[in-house]
Amino acid sequence: MNSVVDAKPVPPTARTKGFSRLLRKWSLQITLTIVAILIWAFFLWRSPITFQSYDIYNSLMLTTPFFALVAIPLTLVVIVKEMDLSFPSVMAWGVAAYELVYVPTHSVWLGFLACLLAGLLAGLLNGFIIVKLGIPSLVATIGTQYLWRGVVLVTTNGQGSGMIEVKNTILYPLLTGKIFGIFPNEFVWTLALGVIAWFFLNRHRFGAHVYLSGDNADSARLMGVNVSRTKIICFCLVGMVAAFSGFMVSEQLLFFWPTLGDGYLLNTLASVFLGGTSVFGGTGTIYGTIVGAFVIAIINPGIVAAGWLAYWTQLIYGFIIVASVALQAVLRRRFS
Amino acid sequence: MDDLLQLKNVSKTFGEVTALHDVNFHVGTNEIVGLLGDNGAGKSTLVKIITGYHRPDQGGQILWKGKKLGHLSVPMARDLGIEVVYQERALADQQTLWRNIFLGRELSNRWGILDIQAMTRETKKLMSTVMGFTSSAVSPESTVGTFSGGERQGVAITRALYFEAELIILDEPTMGLSLSETKKCLEFIEGIKAAGKSCIFIDHNIFHVYPVVDRIVVLDRGTIAGQYMKNELTLDELLDRLYRVAQTGNLEQNGPATR
Secondary structure (H helix, E strand, C coil), X not given: CCCCCCCCCCCCCCCCCHHHHHHHHHHHXXXXXXXXXXXXXXXXXXXXXXXXXXXXXXXXXXXXXXXHHHHHHHHHHHHCCCCCCXXXXXXXXXXXXXXXXXXXXXXXXXXXXXXXXXXXXHHHHXXXXXXXXXXXXXXXXXXXXXXXXXXXXXXXXXXXXXXXXXXHCCHHHHHHCEECCCEEHHHHHHHHHHHHHHHHHHHEHHHHHHHHXXXXXXXXXXXXXXXXXXXXXXXXXXXXXXXHHHHHHHHHXXXXXXXXXXXXXXXXXXXXXXXXXXXXXXXXXXXXXXXXXXXXXXXXXHHHHCCCCCCHHHHHHHHHHHHHHHHHHHHHHHHC | CCEEEEEEEEEEEEXXXXXXXEEEEEEECCCEEEEECCCCCCHHHHXXXXXXXXXXXXXXXXXXXXXXXXXCCHHHHHHHCXXXXXXXXXXXXXXXHHHHHCCCCCCEXXXXXXXXXXXHHHHHHXXXXXXXXXXXXXXXXXXXXXXXXXXXXXXXXXXXXXXXXXXXXXXXXXXXXXXXXXXXXXXXXXXXXXXXXXXXXXXXXXXXXXXXXXXXXEEECCEEEXXXXXXXXXXXHHHHHHHHHHXXXXXXXXXXXXX
């Protein structure tokens, strides 16, 4: 059969070979890993006592998962070229739903199930408004952020509540115990979710459709991909994981605050973007997001341990995010 | 010639706009039909109805090998053997070559787990046998966004070929191609005929369409303005009549093409 195009040789500068091709493919991940190691090495040099002890890493493994967990499905949402700003409120809404079911039934498990379903419902609502009504996700999820926070405040009367009952169930050690007495389960859950998300994103048809829907939704539709369904599933995943993460935070403290989730928004978004996921859709990795989350997490304790005023934190956050994202943009242009 | 595809009284409106009005159209087995028309004539809408992307308005019928189809969807059209190479190529620029070849039809097991090895292997084979990509700098992992216009067209056409279509629709396949790439593309259309398959070739350029088609259908402002068997008139005569369509919206002065 005749070839359908002329087999013109391609300039080697346009498409490089072998090692360079690998370098191009993994350039963002390699850069991010180097940035993470450099930041860690810097803090290790500035405050060796702190960064040579287990305590700092234990603390990081305990607190980072709360936003790293949500950052994982949020990566999928950004890859499909959408945005979700409602998850901090959904974190609280999930636990509020737990309370709503636990109080009359006294069943922790039913409450936990209600928590996950509440997250799913929040994700479905986002997906429906965005995909079916065609409202931009940025606008829609600002709206639902207020909506779910409002629901939480109304149902709880703005009052916090204890969750001591969870301590008597297996859920407590399952979510907040430690493996080998070293690795907090919060961290293990994050890694497990990361591996599962990586698998589905890279080895499953769903992941292929996530990338295609974000890269070129029209092409994907023309070729039979159900873009709407793919997007709705991504929003549902963020909702469910946000509720799960909210439950984990409350369970760790054995107390639920209706303001739960406040303060997680920027860290979570920064993890996704620092991890190399493009706001233009079609590209992004789970590995990048998880490393990005730990880079974000290490800065604050690192600055304090280095003996600087915590006022520097924002400045250094800003510098690292801007420099890293700019570097990624340059690399993308250089290697594409 | 038996009809492979038949559209009966198909209309399509988008809000206030009527893109197609009462269109009757058919493609025979092993027939190459040239579909001509100006911008906004309704060519792309017609294609999207045939491929299941748009549903025709109530009353219109689509028949495949004489059988009436219900609600035609994109996957259903593909299962029937209708493949399309879209004007915009329908490629995902940031994705790899193999992902584009298998876009929407990934090889996977019953659980949806991708068989990446098989897709990469098939893509590699297609690169040398169909696409003509011989440079070692291009691999199945290459990003499609780095390809030239001709190479992108090659990917889109190869995709249509790979899945063994009975009817291949080419929506302005020569747009943005160099002269030599256009020549290759036209040779490819002749290859479709030789392989016993059918084709709808849509283009603005009558000089591209005329040499390779059996029949020419002219669409104007959402209606079939006329149709001719190629052997009924010369290129000059056809050109003359196309000018008339542009002025009057009707080509039927000498009667429709016989079937």
